[in-house]
Amino acid sequence: MNAMIDRRGLLRGAALAGGTAAFARWMPAWAQRVSPGLASTLPTLAGEDITLRVAHQRMTVDGRHSHAIGINGTVPAPLIRLREGQQARLHVVNDLDEETSVHWHGLILPFQMDGVPGISFPGIPARSTFTYEFPIVQSGTYWYHSHSGLQEQMGHYGPIVIDPADDDPVAYDREHVIVLSDHSPLHPHQIFLKLKKQAGYFNRRRQTLGGLLQGEDQPLKQRLQWGGMRMDPTDIADVTGSTYTYLVNGHGPGDNWTALFQRGERVRLRIINASAMTIFNLRIPGLTMQVVQADGQNVRPVDVDELQITIAETYDVIVTPHDARAYSLIAESVDRSGMARATLAPRPGMAAEVPPLRKRPIATMKDMGMDMSGMDHGDMGAGVGMNMAMRDPANAPQVRMGPGVQTIAPMVTDRTGEPGQGLEDAGHRVLTYRDLVASERNPDVRGPARELQIHLTGNMERYMWSLDGEKLSEVKDPIPFIAGERVRVTLINDTMMSHPIHLHGHFFELVTGHGDHSPRKHTVNVLPGSKVSWDVTAVPGDWAFHCHMLYHMHAGMMQVVRVRPLDGAAA
Incomplete structure (x- = not known):
C-alpha cells in the first residue's frame, strides 16, 4: 500500500477536513495513530464526518509498480471505524475523469444510500462530490467498494469495522484487520476481453495427455466424457495466479506483511475477502482458528483449522498463540495457482515456514450436478447424452434457454455441509456453512409465505453469465417482493x-437445520451443481442482486430486486 501525498496535498487535505485529527488522516500509513493493537498499515478514519477522495495512483506490490485507483492515496482504502447508534456522513470526492460510486457492503441503510449507479442512485459524476448519510444500526466487520464499471479490481475497496454500542460479547486482547484481494498489472478491461475471447485464457494448468494416460488427476474415460460436454474439469477459477498476485492489506507474499501479538493473547482477526475473482482457503499452520463472526453477525464459537472464504464474505476468528514464534497466515487461491501470505509474530522481522501450494483440485461429476455414484457413465456416449439431458428446458421451466445457457443440472444437491472445492480430504477441521449457528435468536422467525427458485446460469465456453438465462441488459422487469413478506x-x-451471491440491503437466514438460530448472512457461496436455500424478510427499495465475481456480474449475472408495499406505492 502506498501513500502518494505531497506537501500541498497534505495541507489541502487537512484544511478540507479541519483540525489536527483530520490532518492525521492524511499522514502516511507509518505515521498514523491507530487503534490499540491494530496493524499500522491500515490508516483509520472515524467520527461522524469522513472524507474519501477517489483518485488514480501508483501502487507497489512485491517491488513491482502498477497503476491503481485508490482512496486517500491508499490501496486498500482506509479503514472506516464507526460505532453502532451513530450517524455517519461520508463525503466521497471523485477526482477521476469518470463516474464512481461507493457501496457499503453488508450495511443496512436506506436504499438511496446503497451506492449502485442506475439502481439506487445516479452515481457520482467525474470531478464532483456526493455525501452518503445514514444511521449505523449494526456492528461487526464489513467493507466498501466501487460499484462502477471494474474499478473495484483496480483497488477501489476498503474495510469497515463497526463497534457495538454496548460491550462486545466477543472477548479479545488485540485485533488485526486482514483484507484479502487480487491484483493484476493488466487493466481489468483487458482481463475481461481475454475471457470473452477464450474463457480458459488464464488457466495455465490444464491436464496433459501424458498425465491422463498415467491416470493422474482423473481417469482418461472420465476426461473424455468432460470433453464430450466441451468443458474442462481444471477450470476452477476464471482468473488465476498466472496474472494475479494475491494480497494481504495491499501487500504481496514477498512483502511479508506482519501482525504482532504477545504470547497468550486472544487475537481477533477480522478477515475480509475484497478480491474481484478469487475464493481463498485460509489457514494458519500451528494455530486453531475459533470462528466467532460471519458476515458481521456473531455466531456460536466453532474451532477449525481452515476455512474457505468466498468473495465479499467476512469472518472474524480468534487465535491464541501460546508460543513466542512466528506463524504464517496462508490464503491459498481455490485453484491453488498462488497464495496471499502474511505473518503473525511477537516482533517485527520474523518469518515462519511457508508451505508449498497443494495439489490443484479437479472438478467432479458432482460439480456438474451429475452425482451418479455407482452408475456406469460409459453408456452416455462420452457425455453427449448427459449434455442433452442437462439442457432439457423441462428441468427448469422459468429459465430462458439460449446460447447463454450451456447446461441445466438435473441432480443438484444441498452442499452446505461440505467445506468447498478441494477441501474434501484436507485431513483437518474445515468450516462448513452448517457449522455456523447464530449467537442470538433470529429477529424474524416467521415461516416463508412463498418460495422462489432462481437458477445461476452460464456458458463458460463463451463467457456468458446470467440469472434464469437472462443477463441484466435483457431483463424487462425486476424481481418483485412485497415489503415485509418472508420469502424462501x-x-x-x-x-x-x-458463485458468491449477494443481496444488497438485507441479511438472510441460511436454511441449514438450525431453526431460529440460523446463521444470518449477506453473501453465500453456491458450489457448482448445488443448491442453497435461505429465508429473507423483504426491505422496501430497489436492491442489486448479483454474483460477486466481478467479471460474472459485468457479463450480466445481476438483476434488481424491487420491494414495494402491498398497495404498490413507491417505497
Whole structure:
C-alpha cells in the first residue's frame, strides 16, 4: 500500500477536513495513530464526518509498480471505524475523469444510500462530490467498494469495522484487520476481453495427455466424457495466479506483511475477502482458528483449522498463540495457482515456514450436478447424452434457454455441509456453512409465505453469465417482493463454477437445520451443481442482486430486486 501525498496535498487535505485529527488522516500509513493493537498499515478514519477522495495512483506490490485507483492515496482504502447508534456522513470526492460510486457492503441503510449507479442512485459524476448519510444500526466487520464499471479490481475497496454500542460479547486482547484481494498489472478491461475471447485464457494448468494416460488427476474415460460436454474439469477459477498476485492489506507474499501479538493473547482477526475473482482457503499452520463472526453477525464459537472464504464474505476468528514464534497466515487461491501470505509474530522481522501450494483440485461429476455414484457413465456416449439431458428446458421451466445457457443440472444437491472445492480430504477441521449457528435468536422467525427458485446460469465456453438465462441488459422487469413478506429463495447453480451471491440491503437466514438460530448472512457461496436455500424478510427499495465475481456480474449475472408495499406505492 502506498501513500502518494505531497506537501500541498497534505495541507489541502487537512484544511478540507479541519483540525489536527483530520490532518492525521492524511499522514502516511507509518505515521498514523491507530487503534490499540491494530496493524499500522491500515490508516483509520472515524467520527461522524469522513472524507474519501477517489483518485488514480501508483501502487507497489512485491517491488513491482502498477497503476491503481485508490482512496486517500491508499490501496486498500482506509479503514472506516464507526460505532453502532451513530450517524455517519461520508463525503466521497471523485477526482477521476469518470463516474464512481461507493457501496457499503453488508450495511443496512436506506436504499438511496446503497451506492449502485442506475439502481439506487445516479452515481457520482467525474470531478464532483456526493455525501452518503445514514444511521449505523449494526456492528461487526464489513467493507466498501466501487460499484462502477471494474474499478473495484483496480483497488477501489476498503474495510469497515463497526463497534457495538454496548460491550462486545466477543472477548479479545488485540485485533488485526486482514483484507484479502487480487491484483493484476493488466487493466481489468483487458482481463475481461481475454475471457470473452477464450474463457480458459488464464488457466495455465490444464491436464496433459501424458498425465491422463498415467491416470493422474482423473481417469482418461472420465476426461473424455468432460470433453464430450466441451468443458474442462481444471477450470476452477476464471482468473488465476498466472496474472494475479494475491494480497494481504495491499501487500504481496514477498512483502511479508506482519501482525504482532504477545504470547497468550486472544487475537481477533477480522478477515475480509475484497478480491474481484478469487475464493481463498485460509489457514494458519500451528494455530486453531475459533470462528466467532460471519458476515458481521456473531455466531456460536466453532474451532477449525481452515476455512474457505468466498468473495465479499467476512469472518472474524480468534487465535491464541501460546508460543513466542512466528506463524504464517496462508490464503491459498481455490485453484491453488498462488497464495496471499502474511505473518503473525511477537516482533517485527520474523518469518515462519511457508508451505508449498497443494495439489490443484479437479472438478467432479458432482460439480456438474451429475452425482451418479455407482452408475456406469460409459453408456452416455462420452457425455453427449448427459449434455442433452442437462439442457432439457423441462428441468427448469422459468429459465430462458439460449446460447447463454450451456447446461441445466438435473441432480443438484444441498452442499452446505461440505467445506468447498478441494477441501474434501484436507485431513483437518474445515468450516462448513452448517457449522455456523447464530449467537442470538433470529429477529424474524416467521415461516416463508412463498418460495422462489432462481437458477445461476452460464456458458463458460463463451463467457456468458446470467440469472434464469437472462443477463441484466435483457431483463424487462425486476424481481418483485412485497415489503415485509418472508420469502424462501432457493439458488440452483447450473454451472460448473462457484458463485458468491449477494443481496444488497438485507441479511438472510441460511436454511441449514438450525431453526431460529440460523446463521444470518449477506453473501453465500453456491458450489457448482448445488443448491442453497435461505429465508429473507423483504426491505422496501430497489436492491442489486448479483454474483460477486466481478467479471460474472459485468457479463450480466445481476438483476434488481424491487420491494414495494402491498398497495404498490413507491417505497
